Amino acid sequence: MIPVQPQRFLEDLHALRAFGxxxxxxxxxxxxxxxxxxxxxxWLAGKMQEAGLTPVFDPLGSLFGLAExxxxxxxxxxxxxxxxxxxxxxxxxxAALEVARASKEAGGPAVxxxxxxxxxxxxxVTTGSSVWGGNISLEQADKLVDGDGVSLAExxxxxxxxxxxxxxxxxxxxxxxxxxxxxPHLITSGEKVGVVGAIVGIRDMKVTFGGQQNHAGTTPMExxxxxxxxxxxxxxxxxxxxxNVVTPTTVWTIGHVSLYPNASSIVPGRVTFSMQxxxxxxxxxxxxxxxxxxxxxxxxxxxxxxxxxxxxxGLEPVAMxxxxxxxxxxxxxxxxxxxxxxLPSGALHDATNVARLMPVSMLFVPSIGGISHxxxxxxxxxxxxxGLNVLARAVAAL
Amino acid sequence: MIPVQPQRFLEDLHALRAFGxxxxxxxxxxxxxxxxxxxxxxWLAGKMQEAGLTPVFDPLGSLFGLAExxxxxxxxxxxxxxxxxxxxxxxxxxAALEVARASKEAGGPAVxxxxxxxxxxxxxVTTGSSVWGGNISLEQADKLVDGDGVSLAExxxxxxxxxxxxxxxxxxxxxxxxxxxxxPHLITSGEKVGVVGAIVGIRDMKVTFGGQQNHAGTTPMExxxxxxxxxxxxxxxxxxxxxNVVTPTTVWTIGHVSLYPNASSIVPGRVTFSMQxxxxxxxxxxxxxxxxxxxxxxxxxxxxxxxxxxxxxGLEPVAMxxxxxxxxxxxxxxxxxxxxxxLPSGALHDATNVARLMPVSMLFVPSIGGISHxxxxxxxxxxxxxGLNVLARAVAAL
Numbered sequence: 001m002i003p004v005q006p007q008r009f010l011e012d013l014h015a016l017r018a019f020g021x022x023x024x025x026x027x028x029x030x031x032x033x034x035x036x037x038x039x040x041x042x043w044l045a046g047k048m049q050e051a052g053l054t055p056v057f058d059p060l061g062s063l064f065g066l067a068e069x070x071x072x073x074x075x076x077x078x079x080x081x082x083x084x085x086x087x088x089x090x091x092x093x094x095a096a097l098e099v100a101r102a103s104k105e106a107g108g109p110a111v112x113x114x115x116x117x118x119x120x121x122x123x124x125v126t127t128g129s130s131v132w133g134g135n136i137s138l139e140q141a142d143k144l145v146d147g148d149g150v151s152l153a154e155x156x157x158x159x160x161x162x163x164x165x166x167x168x169x170x171x172x173x174x175x176x177x178x179x180x181x182x183x184p185h186l187i188t189s190g191e192k193v194g195v196v197g198a199i200v201g202i203r204d205m206k207v208t209f210g211g212q213q214n215h216a217g218t219t220p221m222e223x224x225x226x227x228x229x230x231x232x233x234x235x236x237x238x239x240x241x242x243x244n245v246v247t248p249t250t251v252w253t254i255g256h257v258s259l260y261p262n263a264s265s266i267v268p269g270r271v272t273f274s275m276q277x278x279x280x281x282x283x284x285x286x287x288x289x290x291x292x293x294x295x296x297x298x299x300x301x302x303x304x305x306x307x308x309x310x311x312x313x314g315l316e317p318v319a320m321x322x323x324x325x326x327x328x329x330x331x332x333x334x335x336x337x338x339x340x341x342x343l344p345s346g347a348l349h350d351a352t353n354v355a356r357l358m359p360v361s362m363l364f365v366p367s368i369g370g371i372s373h374x375x376x377x378x379x380x381x382x383x384x385x386x387g388l389n390v391l392a393r394a395v396a397a398l
Numbered sequence: 399m400i401p402v403q404p405q406r407f408l409e410d411l412h413a414l415r416a417f418g419x420x421x422x423x424x425x426x427x428x429x430x431x432x433x434x435x436x437x438x439x440x441w442l443a444g445k446m447q448e449a450g451l452t453p454v455f456d457p458l459g460s461l462f463g464l465a466e467x468x469x470x471x472x473x474x475x476x477x478x479x480x481x482x483x484x485x486x487x488x489x490x491x492x493a494a495l496e497v498a499r500a501s502k503e504a505g506g507p508a509v510x511x512x513x514x515x516x517x518x519x520x521x522x523v524t525t526g527s528s529v530w531g532g533n534i535s536l537e538q539a540d541k542l543v544d545g546d547g548v549s550l551a552e553x554x555x556x557x558x559x560x561x562x563x564x565x566x567x568x569x570x571x572x573x574x575x576x577x578x579x580x581x582p583h584l585i586t587s588g589e590k591v592g593v594v595g596a597i598v599g600i601r602d603m604k605v606t607f608g609g610q611q612n613h614a615g616t617t618p619m620e621x622x623x624x625x626x627x628x629x630x631x632x633x634x635x636x637x638x639x640x641x642n643v644v645t646p647t648t649v650w651t652i653g654h655v656s657l658y659p660n661a662s663s664i665v666p667g668r669v670t671f672s673m674q675x676x677x678x679x680x681x682x683x684x685x686x687x688x689x690x691x692x693x694x695x696x697x698x699x700x701x702x703x704x705x706x707x708x709x710x711x712g713l714e715p716v717a718m719x720x721x722x723x724x725x726x727x728x729x730x731x732x733x734x735x736x737x738x739x740x741l742p743s744g745a746l747h748d749a750t751n752v753a754r755l756m757p758v759s760m761l762f763v764p765s766i767g768g769i770s771h772x773x774x775x776x777x778x779x780x781x782x783x784x785g786l787n788v789l790a791r792a793v794a795a796l
Contacts (some may be wrong), residue, residue, distance in 0.1 A: 183616030200615065204662055215771065216651040217598065217676050217744035218581035221644075223768070228652050232633040235626075246619075253614040254626050255662045257655055264602055264653045264672035274662035278615050346615035370621070373613065 002103045002392040006385040009098040012047065013384070016040055016078065016094060017086040026086040027375030032079040032118035032127070033061065033155040040078055041162075044093070044115060051101035053113060057162040059138055061117040062128040064167050067100065071110035072395060073172040073358070074099060076179055077119035077128070077350055085180075085377025087384075089119055091365070092178040095388050099395055109395055112172065116350045123152040126350055132166060133353030169357040174324050176394070177351045178363045178387050180379055184370030185249075185343055192336040192386045194364035195328045198280035199345040199352050200249075201317035203289060206256075206272055206310030207296055209234075211303070213261065213269025225304045227271040228259055234299045241291045245284060249344050252277035252288070272310075280317045280344040317344075318352050321359030324398070328363050331393035335386055363390060400501045400790040404783040407496040410445065411782070414438055414476065414492060415484040424484040425773030430477040430516035430525070431459065431553040438476055439560075442491070442513060449499035451511060455560040457536055459515040460526040462565050465498065469508035470793060471570040471756070472497060474577055475517035475526070475748055483578075483775025485782075487517055489763070490576040493786050497793055507793055510570065514748045521550040524748055530564060531751030567755040572722050574792070575749045576761045576785050578777055582768030583647075583741055590734040590784045593726045594760035596678035597743040597750050598647075599715035601687060604654075604670055604708030605694055607632075609701070611659065611667025623702045625669040626657055632697045639689045643682060647742050650675040650686070670708075678715045678742040715742075716750050719757030722796070726761050729791035733784055761788060 019040035020030030030036040041063050045055035048065030056064045063078075076092025093115045100111035117128035123144035124130065131141050142153035156163070181187075186194050211225035235254060242252065256274035277288050293309075300307040332340040343364065351360040365387040368378045417438035418428030428434045439461050443453035446463030454462045461476075474490025491513045498509035515526035521542035522528065529539050540551035554561070579585075584592050609623035633652060640650065654672035675686050691707075698705040730738040741762065749758040763785040766776045 181616070182613060184618065184621055202615070215580060215745060216649065216653055216674060217600070217746070218579070218770070219649065219744075219768070220582065220646065221649055222646075223582055226651075228655065229633070229637075232630045235630040236634050239627075248618065248620075251614065251617065251619055253624075253662070253665055255614055255657070255664050255666055256660050257626065257657045258660075259653070259655045262654050262656075264651070264674050266653050267651055268653055276614055276662050346617075347613060348615070370617070372616070 002099060002108045002396050003106055004098050004102040004388055004392040006388060009094060009388055010381060010384065012097060013086070013090060013094045016044070016090050019043065020080065023083060023375035025375055026378055028080045028084050028086050029082065030078070030080040031082055031120065032122045033158050037079050038158060041115065044078065047097060048113060051097065052104050053100060056164055056167060057159065058132065058166045059163045060128045060131050060141070061156055061159045061163065062132060063115045065097070065100065065113035066167070067104070067110040067112045069110060070171055070173060071112040072398065073112045073114055073175045074177070074391070075114035076116070076177050078115040079118055079120050081120050081373045083375055084120070084373060085375065087180045087379055088182070088372050088377060091180060091384065095178045095391055098388060099391050102392065103395065109398065111395060119350055122146045123155070126348060126353055127152070129350035129353035133356040135353055135356070172358055174321060174359040175351060175354045176324060176361050176363070176391065177349060178365070178391055179349060180367045180372060180377070181364040182347055182367055182372035186364060186366035187368060187370060189341070191339050191341050192366070192383055193332050193340045193390050194343045195325060195332055195340065196320055196345045196362035196364060197342045198320060199318040199349060200278040200280045201282060201285050202276065202278050202315045203285055203312060204274065204276040205312040207275050208270065208272040208308040209300060210270050210306035210308070211268065214267040216265045216267050219267055224267050226267050227305060228268040230299050230303050230305045231257065231271045231273055233303065234296055237295045237299065238292060241295060242288065245287050245291065249346070250277070250279045250284065251346060278346060282317055318355045320361045324359055324361030327394040327397050328361055328390065330397065331390045334393055335390045363387060400497060400506045400794050401504050402496050402500040402786055402790040404786060407492060407786055408779060408782065410495060411484070411488065411492045414442070414488050417441065418478065421481060421773035423773055424776055426478045426482050426484050427480065428476070428478040429480055429518065430520045431556050435477050436556060439513065442476065445495060446511060449495065450502045451498060454562055454565060455557065456530065456564050457561045458526045458529050458539070459554055459557045459561065460530060461513045463495070463498065463511035464565070465502070465508040465510045467508060468569055468571060469510040470796065471510045471512055471573045472575070472789070473512035474514070474575050476513040477516055477518050479518050479771045481773055482518070482771060483773065485578045485777055486580070486770050486775060489578060489782065493576045493789055496786060497789050500790065501793065507796065509793060517748055520544045521553070524746060524751055525550070527748035527751035531754040533751055533754070570756055572719060572757040573749060573752045574722060574759050574761070574789065575747060576763070576789055577747060578765045578770060578775070579762040580745055580765055580770035584762065584764035585766060585768060587739070589737050589739050590764070590781055591730050591738045591788055592741045592762035593723060593730055593738065594718055594743045594762060595740045596718060597716040597747060597760070598676040598678045599680060599683050600674065600676050600713045601683055601710060602672065602674040603710040605673050606668065606670040606706040607698060608668050608704035608706070609666065612665040614663045614665050617665055622665050624665050625703060626666040628697050628701050628703045629655065629669045629671055631701065632694055635693045635697065636690060639693060640686065643685050643689065647744070648675070648677045648682065649744060676744060680715055716753045718759045722757055722759030725792040725795050726759055726788065728795065729788045732791055733788045761785060
């Protein structure tokens with residue numbers, strides 16, 4: 001067992017929160033490359049140094065605290081949403097710092113720490129770990145622009161002389177990321193920690209039904225080819241047909257709808273909508289896709305609509321490494337006997353990208369109300385400490 | 399019987415089409431106060447003069463051709479949609495001109511002619527007849543702006559010195575408007591003319607369901623309060639419940655949908671949509687409103703959504719005058735024995751506003767393919783002439 005110090009861990013977590021503290025409760029505004037973000041990374045680099053780690057910024061601004069020689073990598077990200085909470089990312093970074101520090105002090109296993117840059121996607125999605133993991137090149141990433149038209153190349157210039165080379169992933173034996181759940185499973189069940197079984201895969205595509213735009217006063221119901229009615233029928237039928245295929249953790253969402261011409265006196269001639277679905281099992285994602293395409297074709301044929309698909313975004317589920325996951329499970333049972341579970345991660349995390357480079361595993365602690373990406377995000381401090389203790393126990397056992 | 403001349407009528411109709419002729423087929427671009435519109439009104443004023451009528455522009459640019467003394471008023475509008483056909487409005491104006499001219503030549507009943515301005519709603523809806531009918535004041539109308547931000551006051555300045563005073567409605571004994579059907583009933587049944595029983599009433603309101611905006615990856619299906627799912631369920635249920643209440647000519651439309659935040663990865667937190675329904679019977683409109691409000695409240699309660707309504711636009715059905723309508727029915731039976739029908743008008747017309755001032759009635763001729771507000775709008779010339787003959791016979795009998 002590595003002798004982590006919960007008080008020191010919580011103090012550092014609150015200290016990090018002071019960079020960009022905003023809004024109500026424990027809110028934080030610390031988006032990637034903001035003044036608060038850069039200042040917090042400088043503070044974190046100092047903490048790494050104090051802990052006997054060598055701080056290194058990579059070209060994207062991801063900050064590594066390197067142990068000497070081969071080591072286990074732990075961490076997450078310290079940038080926040082435009083309006084975020086104090087734990088999303090920060091928890092995994094400061095817990096990693098405490099485990100690395102305590103392990104070094106006690107002569108335990110070598111642990112390095114990382115805070116990836118722009119996990120929250122001011123540019124793209126999980127940008128820092130995406131470039132490090134080789135998903136996209138630095139050149140491609142530099143062309144990404146944020147909502148205000150600022151390019152990543154321009155934004156990372158604010159890092160000044162900090163940026164060095166990329167860190168060689170070969171020096172790490174694996175990666176463990178602790179994170180808040182960002183969902184309601186643990187808080188609802190009362191369980192203290194969750195060991196992630198897989199990060200879910202995502203399918204996301206645009207679907208378009210084309211009908212006949214027409215006068216809403218003079219076109220009888222039986223002669224209409226109403227694109228909105230197609231969408232509504234499609235939605236009702238997939239909800240019904242999915243019941244035979246999904247599990248309680250499968251999710252699907254129609255979150256975007258564009259109706260044309262979108263006027264109250266005109267029968268809609270066209271609708272484009274997003275269909276997104278997520279699950280930890282590739283086969284299930286595929287069966288759902290069959291149902292979606294089959295149902296859309298049925299509805300189009302019955303209602304006299306045309307049917308078109310946009311390109312499908314596909315991210316495969318990422319299974320967690322059996323050895324790392326086993327260590328987390330054993331530690332969870334020791335720290336919270338009978339009071340933990342295996343669950344999928346419904347959100348993407350840096351671990352998704354790091355999995356291209358090395359074995360990865362993830363640990364969740366409960367989110368109060370299941371809330372995240374909001375100033376109201378929070379977790380009981382006792383639960384934060386339980387998560388820290390599970391990490392410390394698992395690392396000692398590896 | 400007034401000796402109308404079908405050839406002269408068709409020649410004038412084609413001559414009017416030359417003002418703003420555009421697009422494919424017999425398309426016309428002649429929106430209110432455009433150069434083509436003003437030029438066509440000057441041409442029409444000349445034709446009125448030739449026919450022994452006194453042309454008078456009112457302040458809105460509606461053009462009257464006045465017979466001496468008390469008279470029956472006939473007409474429609476000669477402005478077009480931004481992309482319209484050659485008959486929508488123009489047919490009723492030129493048929494009125496031919497009936498008035500032929501009647502005057504034959505010493506028949508006194509008939510005046512009108513071409514209302516901006517029926518197609520560059521500003522508001524049926525603007526010219528709406529002001530004449532006292533729905534809105536000239537001062538209010540002057541503040542209306544078109545899609546480019548031009549006010550009606552600015553637009554009607556293009557009429558120059560043409561505009562005079564409003565015409566006193568007391569000089570007219572009634573109003574008859576012939577119009578293309580703009581729907582598929584007559585063309586589908588093969589009937590030659592339709593006598594309008596009522597111009598349908600309209601109810602139109604915005605409905606808002608409020609749910610809980612949430613992460614589309616981490617929020618389990620059973621905990622979602624998804625505003626889009628509320629809309630879809632509402633739509634399916636009203637379609638089902640309306641079946642017991644509606645007739646084949648009742649229509650209802652969800653033509654506008656705004657989803658918030660409208661992103662594929664976010665469970666929709668709010669949806670605002672339009673609910674519009676039309677019928678010739680006030681009671682039925684009321685029963686449909688009850689079903690709508692009851693169903694929306696049910697869906698909101700079951701799905702944990704909030705429910706809000708915007709203001710409801712309500713236009714009551716306009717019954718046609720029994721005497722005028724009877725004359726049209728008798729004339730229809732004489733000109734097309736057994737081959738006509740009574741039907742409601744699903745669209746608004748200038749007659750809706752004129753009904754506030756005097757008895758009104760309307761006659762429809764078939765629209766090929768039920769198409770209007772499109773360059774492809776058209777009607778067989780034989781059907782146009784049948785309509786003209788029904789008008790002439792009815793006016794002679796009044």
